[in-house]
Amino acid sequence: MAAPLGGMFSGQPPGPPQAPPGLPGQASLLQAAPGAPRPSNSTLVDELESSFEACFASLVSQDYVNGTDQEEIRTGVDQCIQKFLDIARQTECFFLQKRLQLSVQKPEQVIKEDVSELRNELQRKDALVQKHLTKLRHWQQGPKGIKCAAQNTSQQPSGLLRIPQAGICQHPCTSEANVSKGQRHSAYEWAGA
Secondary structure (H helix, E strand, O other): OHHHHOOOOOOOOOOOOOOOOOOOOOOOOOOOEOOEOOOOOOOHHHHHHHHHHHHHHHHHOHHHHOOOOHHHHHHHHHHHHHHHHHHHHHHHHHHHHHHHHHHHHOHHHHHHHHHHHHHHHHHHHHHHHHHHHHHHHHHHHHHHHHHHHHHHHHHOOOOOOOOOOOOOOOOHHHOHHHHHHOOOOOHHHHOOO
């Protein structure tokens, strides 16, 4: 993959500029853009990095702290940001061209990447569903415990108060078999109405 990028990243010798196969007449984005001369050893990534640093430098420059005109400061910052955005667009176009070349030369690779992304999305959504189911089960245990406590106190003699242990309810309405069959008693029935 390093060879087709032709010196896009630092540490690689810049290769000769080539027109992308399948796209005749288009120059590589590593070449100088019209109206913007580019040094021979500079790449888009280097320029993007330097323009990003220039944005911060313009914001923290001592010249601006010493009380220069606000309009001058704004103009300087706007120019730096505009240059950064232009180079970012050029870099994005470069990678989109490489992606297009890859999709033409190796369409199965693009399909594999799409399938992988879809699998990752399904796993993420399955994990989210499991998280919500766990929370749902937790919150469903609350009403069962309240119903059992109300039922146990209503069946005991009035002088004795027995608090059931947390999570242990032996009433038939809360057994898994009856819950799955839909034989759950309503709160209205527990009230003795």
